[in-house]
Structures are given as structure tokens and as C-alpha cells.
Amino acid sequence: MNHPQEEQSRLSSSIATTCSKLQADYLGRNGYPNQAQARGTLAELRKSAGQPALQNPLVFENVLSSLVAPLSEKEMGRGDAPSPSEEAAFQALTYFALHMQGATHEVHDSSHSFASACGRLAHTSESKSIKGRFDALVLARTAQSRLIQTRSLISLLRSKDLRFHYGWFATDLRKLSNPRTRNGVLLRWGRDFAFAQHPRENNSSSTTKEN
Template sequence: MSDMTKQDALQRFVSAKINHLYRQKDAGVSAAIAELAQLRRGAGKVPTGYPHLMGMVLVLENEDKEDKQAFPEQCRGKGDKPNDAEIAAYTALTLFALHQQSQSKSMHDAEVSFGKAVGKLVGNTASSMKKRFDSLLTAQTENARQHYLRSIITLLRSKSIGFNYGQFAVDYMYLQNPSTRKTVLYRWNCEFSYGLVPPRSEESETTTK
């Protein structure tokens, strides 16, 4: 399988599971509320410390509860430890569960990238927030990345700023690979800058012409 097929499968799975959990939570389904509560416990922690959560992460239960989808075959690891795609799915879903806590609208926003969301946050808050983003970008271990991500997500939640968790999962999969990490970091930095500067209104564009 190509990387493109793998990343598409990962993005679709994570987005579908998050959308399902949000719809079920919004409808007051107790099972979804309980699952989100359990997933929150893993936010900011490495998945090897919470192996029981991987069972939740790697299965998508459809609306009729009879048809369950397993994690995409091309994304599955073959050893005794989670691979990059499984860690990415775990990270996206546990952080979403934290992000969605006490929020009425979905924090999965398909139109906003992770970097842009953080840029919007920094533009609306103290500049010291940028240091946390920089710390995430320079983190060398999985423990450190998870720690800074939890901190950032908590602040995004406080301002109700969402982002595309499906794309984030793909980014996080590639972030773990030394050969593709710089590409992800470059894009996150660019998207951060786009989010930092608010879009110009049509009126302001007209006056500058």
C-alpha cells in the first residue's frame, strides 16, 4: 500500500470515529459519553501506558451498533507495540475527547488545520502561548510531545477553537518519522502564521486598492 492510501485511510477513520462520538454525545447516548470520558484519561499520555484505551481507539461502531469497522488494515502495526499510525489515532482521539469536554459544538473542524488553530489562539491571547507551540515543535520524545499537546488543547478548548483532527492524525503519523518530520513542522509553522493574522475583510481590501 502507498503512503497516500495509508494516510487517506487514517484520516477517514479518525474523522468518522470523531463525528460518530460527537453525534452520539450530542444525542445524550450514555455509551458515547462514557467512552469520551475514558479517552480523556489518556490525553497527554503515551499509549503504551494506557493499553486498554487502544481497544476503543481502533474500533469504529456505526450508528446501528451492529456494523463495526476495525482500524484500516494498511495502518495496523505488526509487532507488540503500536506503530506510528496507531499512535497518531490514539493521540487524535484522546485529545479530541479532552477538547470536546464541556463544548456544545464539535471541536473537529474540517476547515481549520492544527497550526492555524494555534495561530488563532495566540492572536487572541498572550504571546507567551507561542512558547508552548515552539516547545512542541522542538520536542524530541513522545512523552514531551504529548505533554505540550495536552497543554495546547486545554487552551484551545477555553476559546472554543477547533481544528481538523483527521488531518492532525496524518500529520502526527508523519511527525514521528525522522524522514518526514521536518515537512510537518514546516507546514505547521506556515499554518500558524496564517492563523495568527486575521483574514482581511472585503471592505479593507477595497480601501487598499
Template sequence: MSSDFKVGSFVTRRIHQLVGADPGRMSPNSKALLAQLRQAAAAEPGTAPAVWAVTLEGIPADLPRGYRERAEQAVHIALTQFAVHQQSRSRNMHDPKQPFGRAVRRLADISNKAEPHESPVYRRFTAMSTASTLPGLLAHSRGLITQLRTHEIAFDYGRYAEDLYWFLAPSGARDVHRRWGRDFHYLQTESNEGVSE
């Protein structure tokens, strides 16, 4: 088994391949791939052939089936949401220094400077952070990604992909929810190691 495979590193590499050092100077091919990823955002992972080369190629074939399926889902969601986030933005919306929860806190602060915990952003974030199913999580994350894009608030899509992977693991959702909550409140968190368990 490819125990050294990490979903977050895979997604980070893909983003670098797509946008390069300067998203304002992306190649026509990269722009086309990002457009295809945006179109595939609502599709089930693995059902959009136009993006297979980006979302599936390079995930080791010898991963156990459950691990591989979770990895494929996490990669698909993270990359398609990144493509939505990056649309028409001249700077990279992937920021390896800012976790998802912290980015949402910045958005909540903008939304309601007096009390971010009373903002609609916080309500959507808490709904996302208590979702027990992937469709429930995605229903809220899509709206947050759109708002983050509007305010050009970037976050770490590699770490986000790892979070999605662990959310899909048996009994993993609670740890992911907890980590997002800590990040929102600026507490230190530990990152997960990868696909191997």
C-alpha cells in the same frame, strides 16, 4: 497491504461516530467512550483496553509493522486529545476547515492582540513545533489543547492525526513543523496523502 488506509479519514470517521451531528445530544454510550478516551490520554497507545474498540478496531492488520505502529500512535493521541478538547462542549471541537496551526494562531491572537508572537501561547507552540521526540511534542500539545478547549476553538483532528503520523515517520518531523508554522502564519499548505508511501 491496505494502501488506501488514511489515518486522518479514520480519525474523522471515529469522531463523527462519537459525537454525531449535535454534540449536545450525544448518547450515554458516546459520553462514556469520550470519558474513557480522556482517561487514556496519558496512557501509551495500545495499553488502555477500554478504548481499543475506538482506537484500534478498523486499522488494517496487513499494514507493515512500522506503518501500523505509527498509525496506532497517531490515532490514539488524536482521539484522546479530541476527547479532552470536547469535554463539556456543546459544539463539535473537530473543524475540518481549520488546521491546528491556524487554531493556535487564533488562540495567540486572543492571548495577546497587540503582538501574538510575544504571547505565552506562541512560545508553547514554537516549543511544540521544534520538538524532536513524541514525549516533547505531547508535553506542549496537551497544554495547548486545554487552552483551545477553554476558548472553544476547534480544529481538524483528521489532519492533526496525519501530522502526528508523519511526525513519527523517519525524517518526518521537520515537514510537520514547517506545515504548522505555515498554518500559524496563514500560508497555504499541502496535505499529506496517508499511510502509504
């Protein structure tokens, strides 16, 4: 399912490119030295998955240093707190590092949104708690609660080898920090989650929707 046009932002492209490189290195496709470096980088980043950037200044620095393409000048922060784009980049890459732990294939791909992956998880899992976990994320009243619920869901996606587009995810995380755009993201996530639970009915129309 396609993401809105804002997926073309520098934040989205930077995170997508960075995740593609890190996972290729991690999986050993670019030689052992790159693999060892990627594994060290991701091991450091995943320690902060689900935590605010402001509490982890060294990891925040590592996130910005890891970006293959830097954020635009407009997206960079100026003061003593991360900008919304910097916070979103921090969250996306630390969650990606958690998702990649022990992976034998890509966890970042270009065809599924985060909510769509969660819907596929609910459809294929024997557990009946997935929808409740996703609903708890949508209903979370604080940023800290959303971080915790998101970490829990990504751990479950990792256990079932489900993947999604981390560039789109980063854009959504940035919009979730803005009260004016938050509900729109949550509404779209609900749609993607529900749509992904009916793959047989949707397979025939997916190509049309993505073109």
C-alpha cells in the same frame, strides 16, 4: 487552509468519521442512549490524553473499537507495539476526548488545521505565552515532550472554543513519528500558525486556496 494530499489516507478518514459521530452523539443529536454511551467513551479516552498507547493497552483497545471505519490492513500493527498509524489514532482520539470535555458544540471541523487553530488562539488571546507554547512544541526533542506540549495547547483551544480537523491532525501525528517526514510537518505547522494570525489579510484569499 488545506492539508496535503495525504489527508485522504484511511487513518485520516477513519479519525474524521469517528470524531464526527462521537461529537454528534455526545451533543445529543442521536438520542439519549447514544449520548450516554459517547460521554462514557470519551470520559475513558481522555484519561490517557498525552500518554503513549503502549502504557494504556485497555484504552488502546477502546480506541480501535471506537473507530467507525477500521484502519487499513497495511496500517494495522503486527507485533507487541502499536504501528505508527495505531499510535496516531490513539493520540488523536484521546486528545479529541480531552477537547470535547464540557463542549456544547463541535470541536472537530473540516476547515482548520491544528496549527491554524493555535495561530488563531495566539491572535485572539490576551496571553502572550501562546507562541512560546507552540514554539516549545515545534522544538520538542522527544515524543513525550511533544505529547505534553500538545495536551497543553489543546486544553487552551478548548477553553477558547477553537476547533480543527482531527483527521488531518492524526495524519500529522503519524508523520511526526518518522524522522524523514517530521521536519516537513513542523515547517508546515509553523506556516499555518503564522498565517492564521493575520485573518483580515487572509480572508480574501482563503476561498481560492481551499478550492
